[in-house]
Amino acid sequence: MSEKLLELSHVTKRFGRVVIAEDLSLAVGAADAIGIVGPNGAGKTSLFGLISGDLSPDAGRVSLAGRTVTRLDAAARCRAGIGRTYQVPRPFAGMTVFENVLVAAQQGGGLRRKASYAAAGAALERTGIAGEANLPASRLGLLQRKRLEIARALATKPRLLLLDEVAGGLTDPEVTALVDIVRGINAEGIAVVWIEHVVRALTSFVTRLACLHAGQFVGDGAPAEVLASPRVREVYLGGDRGDQKS
Amino acid sequence: MGWVNAIIQGILTGGLYALFACGLSLMFGVMRVVNLAHGDLATVAGYIGVGVIAATRIPFLWSVPIVVVVMAAVGYVLQRTLIQAALRRGELTTLIVTFGLSMVIENGLLQFFSANSRGLGVNQAIVGASFSLGPQVQVAWLDVVIFALAVVVLLGLQYYLSSTKYGRLIRAVADDREAAQLAGADYRHVFGVAAAIAFATVALAGTAYGMTTTIDPTTGTDTILLFAFAAVVIGGLGSLWGTLLGGVVLGVAQQVGAQLNISYELLAGYAVFLVVLVVRPQGLTARRSQS
Numbered sequence: 090m091s092e093k094l095l096e097l098s099h100v101t102k103r104f105g106r107v108v109i110a111e112d113l114s115l116a117v118g119a120a121d122a123i124g125i126v127g128p129n130g131a132g133k134t135s136l137f138g139l140i141s142g143d144l145s146p147d148a149g150r151v152s153l154a155g156r157t158v159t160r161l162d163a164a165a166r167c168r169a170g171i172g173r174t175y176q177v178p179r180p181f182a183g184m185t186v187f188e189n190v191l192v193a194a195q196q197g198g199g200l201r202r203k204a205s206y207a208a209a210g211a212a213l214e215r216t217g218i219a220g221e222a223n224l225p226a227s228r229l230g231l232l233q234r235k236r237l238e239i240a241r242a243l244a245t246k247p248r249l250l251l252l253d254e255v256a257g258g259l260t261d262p263e264v265t266a267l268v269d270i271v272r273g274i275n276a277e278g279i280a281v282v283w284i285e286h287v288v289r290a291l292t293s294f295v296t297r298l299a300c301l302h303a304g305q306f307v308g309d310g311a312p313a314e315v316l317a318s319p320r321v322r323e324v325y326l327g328g329d330r331g332d333q334k335s
Numbered sequence: 336m337g338w339v340n341a342i343i344q345g346i347l348t349g350g351l352y353a354l355f356a357c358g359l360s361l362m363f364g365v366m367r368v369v370n371l372a373h374g375d376l377a378t379v380a381g382y383i384g385v386g387v388i389a390a391t392r393i394p395f396l397w398s399v400p401i402v403v404v405v406m407a408a409v410g411y412v413l414q415r416t417l418i419q420a421a422l423r424r425g426e427l428t429t430l431i432v433t434f435g436l437s438m439v440i441e442n443g444l445l446q447f448f449s450a451n452s453r454g455l456g457v458n459q460a461i462v463g464a465s466f467s468l469g470p471q472v473q474v475a476w477l478d479v480v481i482f483a484l485a486v487v488v489l490l491g492l493q494y495y496l497s498s499t500k501y502g503r504l505i506r507a508v509a510d511d512r513e514a515a516q517l518a519g520a521d522y523r524h525v526f527g528v529a530a531a532i533a534f535a536t537v538a539l540a541g542t543a544y545g546m547t548t549t550i551d552p553t554t555g556t557d558t559i560l561l562f563a564f565a566a567v568v569i570g571g572l573g574s575l576w577g578t579l580l581g582g583v584v585l586g587v588a589q590q591v592g593a594q595l596n597i598s599y600e601l602l603a604g605y606a607v608f609l610v611v612l613v614v615r616p617q618g619l620t621a622r623r624s625q626s
Contacts, residue, residue: 141517142516143513143516162516162521163513163516163517164515164516164517164519164520164521164522165521167516167517167518167519168519172517173517175514175517179511179513179514180514181506181507181510181511181514181515182510183506183509183510184503184506184507184510188503188507189507191503192503192504192507192515192518192520193518193519195500195504196504196515196518196519196520197517197518197519197520198519199519241517241518242517244518245518245519
């Protein structure tokens with residue numbers, strides 16, 4: 090693994106008796122492509138919350154490129170280089186597609202005037218929705234919303250991109266197109282951590298797979314090995330405790 | 336001719352009401368805060384004007400920018416402290432907190448300034464200046480100026496929100512503050528700026544009201560807040576132009592009511608308010624639907 094970009098060490102988070110993360114540690118390298126799988130309620134989305142700053146841990150440390158960001162809020166972590174998408178896309182519905190991305194380029198990317206317009210345009214090109222730039226975001230369909238979600242995260246100039254089930258609800262060709270976009274982003278040196286139920290989308294792209302269960306990693310390594318491990322199979326097939334959706 | 340006069344006067348009064356309402360509408364539209372201290376803050380702006388003029392003896396017009404800047408600063412600080420703390424505990428809490436703030440302000444004003452009403456001491460020649468539009472229609476210049484001010488404020492806000500970098504950011508935060516954070520925006524600061532703008536308009540509203548008549552410590556709640564609410568509800572929540580329309584409809588209803596019988600003035604205004612609530616609760620200019 091190349092130099093460490095993101096490091097979670099011994100992160101714990103509980104909501105009452107519900108364990109979100111139990112002594113979790115994770116290291117992500119600067120150009121890594123990591124997939125996260127796990128049953129519903131395993132704590133996958135919460136893990137992203139802990140990384141992006143939506144949630145603050147009860148114990149443990151989160152650091153980005155050697156700098157501790159545990160106490161920074163989501164906006165500050167975004168400016169520090171962590172980009173994130175939501176499982177259910179949340180565009181600014183009252184604004185155009187371009188404005189959505191422009192806000193991200195100006196705030197998260199810290200860009201001004203022409204540079205921000207150029208960055209917003211590039212992010213739309215990258216995700217293939219430049220043709221919809223002037224449409225109100227509320228008019229977009231699901232696939233386009235997911236692309237916008239990625240474009241908005243991309244415009245903040247992230248060093249680490251967190252993707253939360255961007256392939257869910259899409260057709261096979263759509264998933265393939267999306268994977269190609271993400272592969273291109275990763276090839277530019279942006280680390281990608283991707284939560285996904287559509288495992289085939291992940292295995293075609295990631296070089297490392299981690300399986301989360303009840304707030305702990307039960308597998309972490311090469312995708313084929315992790316998917317073949319008895320513990321992971323048990324968690325997926327027999328061990329789903331039916332907790333709330335992650 | 337009496338009716339024509341009533342309608343013209345009503346339209347002009349509507350400008351003042353729109354000015355009352357636009358800060359309330361902005362605070363609700365962006366922060367989802369129903370600021371029950373809105374009217375009292377306008378009164379405070381009026382008293383600050385009285386104080387600034389008395390202390391420095393500068394002409395009235397010079398005091399206006401000072402009051403606007405002071406109130407904008409008060410808005411930013413109040414939002415970042417009291418209102419933000421209340422928001423963290425839920426939207427209902429902001430109702431209670433701003434209601435408490437309203438009581439504190441009213442009683443504070445009573446304590447320091449007594450219940451006597453005061454004027455801004457604007458030259459009577461300015462307040463009384465008027466022109467004639469016909470045998471029975473006398474229009475006060477001051478009313479025209481206030482109406483124009485309301486239109487300029489609303490146009491300015493419209494331009495700011497739709498076409499400037501910060502305006503766009505305010506719209507993004509109003510839309511989804513968590514998503515805005517993920518786009519790198521510090522929503523608390525953005526809320527503060529939005530509150531500062533809202534309070535600046537509140538300062539203009541309080542000053543405009545203080546020019547046309549006198550203010551006392553209870554003016555804020557029993558006149559400004561109620562009329563602002565009525566204008567916002569009639570026009571439609573969150574719509575700036577709806578606010579102007581709401582103000583005008585309220586103003587015309589009051590003046591036409593007064594034309595029927597002078598004691599019907601307020602009643603007619605609230606009757607229209609009630610009818611709109613029952614028939615078209617989303618207001619006359621329905622808000623864009625959000626998916």
